[in-house]
Amino acid sequence: NAGVTQTPKFQVLKTGQSMTLQCAQDMNHEYMSWYRQDPGMGLRLIHYSVGAGITDQGEVPNGYNVSRSTTEDFPLRLLSAAPSQTSVYFCASSYGRFTIYYGYTFGSGTRLTVV
């Protein structure tokens, strides 16, 4: 049982490049979400999903796209990276209607630097 797996752990991009941050969970969780963590800002919600084929925007969605074609995977795409997207990105998942009992499980994060 691997939990929530994020890849890569570290990435350096040049401004304007695109990339996909991968997130996979093996717990059959319905809910998944992406957050970015910046110093002094806490974690802010980028996008979230309540199931395969269903996604919605969070607090800071600009510059990011997501899709959820399977229950297990929830990739985050940066179409044209900007220095303002330098951050640590966390993926999280939860048991759907049991979220309030168990909370969200977080991945280990991807540290992204855009130069």
Place this chain on the structure above:
Amino acid sequence: AQSVSQHNHHVILSEAASLELGCNYSYGGTVNLFWYVQYPGQHLQLLLKYFSGDPLVKGIKGFEAEFIKSKFSFNLRKPSVQWSDTAEYFCAVTSGGGADGLTFGKGTHLIIQP
């Protein structure tokens, strides 16, 4: 929209001191509240949660929190801290059963001096 406010951004304590970290949320409906901890270089781990019932909840590692609905607060406490409690602590709230993710406070950086 909901929001979470954590009063102390940096806290420095000596070992064996008592700890209380403040958390206030703004949302008029039913909420579920969480405290997460992030040890240096690691991902977030759930400390404790409140969803209903007894407003005093106990979590892992000796932490507890009290939900006071009239004050919109969910403060984290520990009677006697240890050096290993050095970490970042985040209060978070969700409504609607958690479908739309978590709203986090900005975090409190706790340093425990030996």
